[in-house]
Amino acid sequence: MxxxxxxxxxxxxxxxxxxxxxxxxxxxxxxxxxxxxxxxxxxxxxxxxxxxxxxxxxxxxxxxxxxxxxxxxxxxxxxxxxxxxxxxxxxxxxxxxxxxxxxxxxxxxxxxxxxxxxxxxxxxxxxxxxxxxxxxxxxxxxxxxxxxxxxxxxxxxxxxxxxxxxxxxxxxxxxxxxxxxxxxxxxxxxxxxxxxxxxxxxxxxxGHLEEQDEGEGMSLDDLDRILEFQLDRLQKFGDRVPDGMKMQLRDMVSSSSLVHRQAHLVQFFDAWKAGDYTSAFDNLHRYYDYAMQTREKIHYQYALLHMAILQADFGCFGEAIAAINETIATARENQDMTCLSFSLSWLNHMAKAYPKQMKGAGYMSMLGSERDALTFLKAKAKETKMYNLLSASLLNEAKLSLATGDSIPRALEHIYQSSHLNIKEHINTYGSQMLLTSTLYSRLGIPHLANVHCELLLDCYVHSCPLDEHLRATGRLAFILSQHGRYAEAIAVLEAIDPSIHKSLKFHQYIVLCIGLIKLKRAIRRADYQTCTHLLQTLKPSTDTHSPPLDSELGFLQHEAYIDYLVSTAQYPLAFTCISALAQSLKEDNADILQRVSVLLMQADLWRKVGKPERGFSVALRAASVSYRARLGGALWTAVGCLGNVLNGMGEWGASRRVIEGVLPQALEGADTMLTGTLYSHLADSYMGLANNNNPPSHPASSHPASSHLSSTHPNMTSPSNPPATPTSASSTRLRVSHIAKAFLYIDRAQQCYHKAGYLDGECEQLMKKAIIAKLRGDEKLAEEWAQNCNRVWEEGRMET
Known part of the structure; x- marks a missing residue:
């Protein structure tokens, strides 16, 4: 039938x-x-x-x-x-x-x-x-x-x-x-x-009433509606067609004995999301042939638009630019403002997300600067009442304000305007809005609010937001957990994602990359360099500009983790080369200000590691200044901690104590255990320096693997062979005892933070400091006990890996 x-x-x-x-x-x-x-x-x-x-x-x-x-x-x-x-x-x-x-x-x-x-x-x-x-x-x-x-x-x-x-x-x-x-x-x-x-x-x-026909009860009109519904799901949410529905659709289409334009698009999207680019191209060409045979020009320009997106998805930016230019020309000819505005918006997004690849393909912006492009898109969206585009443009303008370090109130204003538009015009862009709000609070150094917005997206809007936004929120939750040292929970969150999402190649790669980065960070902090070497075979950042595009945030995290590995393994010349190359690349791309400040902090920390903290003073000071202007909370506290360490190395222990104590309360609110432990460690050094203000700094020695760090990062610690001069007054003695007691307290807190963060080397370093302080006090038995504890912690940590 x-x-x-x-x-x-x-x-x-x-x-x-x-x-x-x-x-x-x-x-x-x-x-x-x-x-x-x-x-x-x-x-x-x-x-x-x-x-x-x-x-x-x-x-x-x-x-x-x-x-x-x-x-x-x-x-x-x-x-x-x-x-x-x-x-x-x-x-x-x-x-x-x-x-x-x-x-x-x-x-x-x-x-x-x-x-x-x-x-x-x-x-x-x-x-x-x-x-x-x-x-x-x-x-x-x-x-x-x-x-x-x-x-x-x-x-x-x-x-x-x-x-x-x-x-x-x-x-x-x-x-x-x-x-x-x-x-x-x-x-x-x-x-x-x-x-x-x-x-x-x-x-x-x-006589045929008992027979069962395929697609019985369906009309061609109903089949078109079902295919349009599947297309809507594929385009809005990015998920693939379920296997059961795919079989039903195949039976319906085959029983209709007709060619359906939407069927080609459904197959195109499903093959594209699965990473089967050959089948995706075949189905897209069939869709294009149908549009030409029926002389429906509107389908021709949308076929070109999909072709451009598909080409860009696996790195052919030259072909993507040619296709999108043809799309824009056809949309202008047909006066299709919807397609034209979407094409310009997508082109602007690509130029921002992958500037190096787009410039290499010869792209020159049609709309001037990014701010001019957003102004143009907002004006066109208001004229044509394209509220989806208007809401997206407002969010992009807020992103631009954050990326360039502009006013935070202005970014919040754009977010609230977009939110008002979503409610008033029933626009479903809550996922993008929640993610951007989470990013804003994360930059301000309030991770618990960033976490709340991600959970709100996953609890309330997971059924109405695209899958990529769902994955980004999940990934951000996982990275926040890893920031607290809860690596197992972070990996469990990513592994608990619906297995059907792995059917999309791009989403599968995103999840695998997030899990790999968290495992790499855990291995670096546990000094498990064999695991690091294994993970870096797939996670090492690529320097090939013609490689397929990668998420810019994850790409930067790859570079950051690789540099952290090089510094941890004392490959300082290679680390310095990688930092310089990364800084130059970010400068050429006019990248996010947070990433550029992070590179400055890497450079300042590297100078501290090689025993030349004074050379990192200007770098850390510049990072602190930019962070304060752009209201980058976590970066500001890290920069101040680096400045405090430089001041310790220069003998300015009082100034170091004041700057570190000024940011420590805010850093505690941020709940970054690694950063908090570092600040406590530097503060303990400052108090030990104040206690030993009358003696020149010397370098402690130890047979423990962590002792190599003590000699370069803690010059204010006094060697047992050079006991400090005896104070002449009782008040000086009490003050010295008070400073040593505070130093011991902050060393203990730094050890606890490092333990939570899983930073084995830092935890052992704090135990060695305790041993040195006990020896300075003349308590040889306690010093030996702390040294044994250090060895025990090191061995237990190595066994866990």
Whole structure:
């Protein structure tokens, strides 16, 4: 049986319900449910999100709903006839249509519902009838059903009647009130003629009722709506078609015996998300060929747009720019402002996200600077009332303010404008808004608020935001957990992601990269360099500008982790080269100010590691100044801690103590255990320097692996062979004892922070400091105990790896 063009048994049943609604008085409580049911089953793609989600979860298209759905809608409403429900009236009308001629009578008389009587008519039979406007959704449904039925050939009409008989058959057992109506069987004419199963005439007319056809109950119009719904999911949310739905769609399309434009696009998106670029290109070319054969130019420009996005996805930026330029030219020719604005917005995003690759492909901005481009897009969005584009442009402007270190209140203003627009115009961009707000609070040094916004996105908006935003929020939660030293929990969060998301190659690579970076950071802090070497085989940042594009944030984290590994393994010349190359690259790309400040801090910390902290003073001071101006909380505290360490190395222990104590409370609120431990360690050095203010600094020695760090990073610690000079006054002695006690306290706190962060080398370093302080006090037994504790912690930490 060929797939019908529009009319199906479900639509015939809806016509019966529509005529019942117009011809009889329904209780007020039933009006809205019945109208909602009829309209939701017939309106095109603008269906409610709730219905769409229900359809997706059940893997059953709305267009092929069973007859049981009518029972769910009508059973609970009483009719005007005592003792009967609306379901009884509906079944009565359904079974009164007891012949093929009755079906013709229904479709011929259905136009009476949209044809009001002439003025002055006093007919009592029609005085209470409801008449539909021809332009209303219900009126359009009635008129199209009548038109499509008149176009049917006799054979197709008989098939429609047969499918209606099969669809209605289960209701014969629902109630005894229709027993008399249903006694005539499938057809009253057949009963009058005395025909039964096995008779030749009966077998010709109704012998196929027991057969099951693929795609039964579906029309071409319904199939187009289902394909459009799948396209909407693919484009908005980025997820792939479920396997069960994919098989159903394949059966529906094959049974229709026609070529569907949307089917090519569904297959294109599914192959693209799976990383099967060959199949994606094939299906996209089929879509393009269909557009050219049918001379539908609008499809041609959108095929070009998809081609540009696909080319850019695996690094062919030259071909992507050529395709997007052709898209823009075609959109201008066709005056398609939607496609034109989206193309310009995408081009602006690519120029910002991958500046090096775009410049290498010869791209020159059409709209001037990024701020000028956003101003232009906002103006066009307001003119054409493209509120989605306007909301996205406001968020991009907020991102630009954060990336360039502009005013934080201005960025918040743009975010609130976008939020107001989302609520007012019912725009679903809450995911982007939550992520940007999380980024803002993270930069301000308030990670718990950043964490709250990520959890809010995952708890409240996960079903209405694209999958890439869902993954970014999950990844950010995982990195915040790793910042607290909870590596196992962070990895568990990423591994708990729905396995179906891994069906998309890009999303799979993102998850694997996040897990790998967290494992690499944990291995570096545990001094497990064998694991680091293994992980770096896949995580080492690429210097090839022609490689496929990578997420800019994760790309920077790769560079940061690699440099951290080089510094931890004392490969200082190579680390300095990598830092210089990264700084130059970020400067050429006009990258995010937070990333550029982070590179300055890496450079200052490297000078400290090599024993020349004074050379990092100007670098750390510049990083602190920029961080303060741009309100980068975490970077500011790190820079101040670096300055404090430089001052310790120069003998300015009092100044170092003041600057570190000034930022320590805010750093504690940030809950970055590694940063807090570093600040406590530098503060302890300052107090030891104040306690030994009258003696020149010397370098402690130890046989422990951590002792190599003590000689370069803690010059103010006094060697046991050079005891400090004895104070001449009791007050000086008390002050010295007080400073040593505070130093011991802060060393203990630094050790606890390093333990939480899993930083084995730092924890052992603090234990060695305790041993040295005990020896300075003359307590050899306690010093030996701390040294043994240091060895024990080191061995236990190595065993855990």
């Amino acid at each position: 060929a797939t019908p063009r529009y009319l199906t048994a479900q639509k015939i049943s809806l016509l019966v319900l529509t005529r019942m609604y117009c011809s009889s008085t329904l209780p007020s409580s039933a009006t809205i449910p019945i109208l909602s049911f009829i309209l939701s089953s017939n309106l095109p793609a603008a269906s409610s999100s709730a219905r769409a989600r229900r359809s997706l979860l059940s893997n059953q298209p709305d267009a092929s709903f069973s007859i049981d759905t009518f029972e769910d809608v009508l059973q609970g409403h009483a009719s005007s006839m005592p003792g009967r429900t609306l379901l009884d009236l509906f079944l009565k009308h359904m079974w009164e249509m007891n012949s093929f001629d009755a079906l013709h009578a229904l479709l011929d008389s259905i136009m009476d519902l949209v044809t009001p009587p002439p003025p002055g008519s006093q007919d009592e039979d029609i005085s209470d009838r409801i008449y539909l406007s021809k332009t209303s959704p219900l009126g359009a449904f009635v008129r199209r059903a009548h038109l499509e039925f008149t176009r049917l050939q006799f054979d197709d009409s008989m098939k429609l009647w047969s499918s209606f008989i099969k669809y209605r058959a289960p209701t014969a057992q629902w109630t005894k009130r229709i027993a008399g109506l249903a006694s005539s069987g499938v057809d009253a004419v057949v009963s009058e003629m005395g025909l039964r199963d096995g008779d030749d005439v009966y077998e010709v007319a109704y």
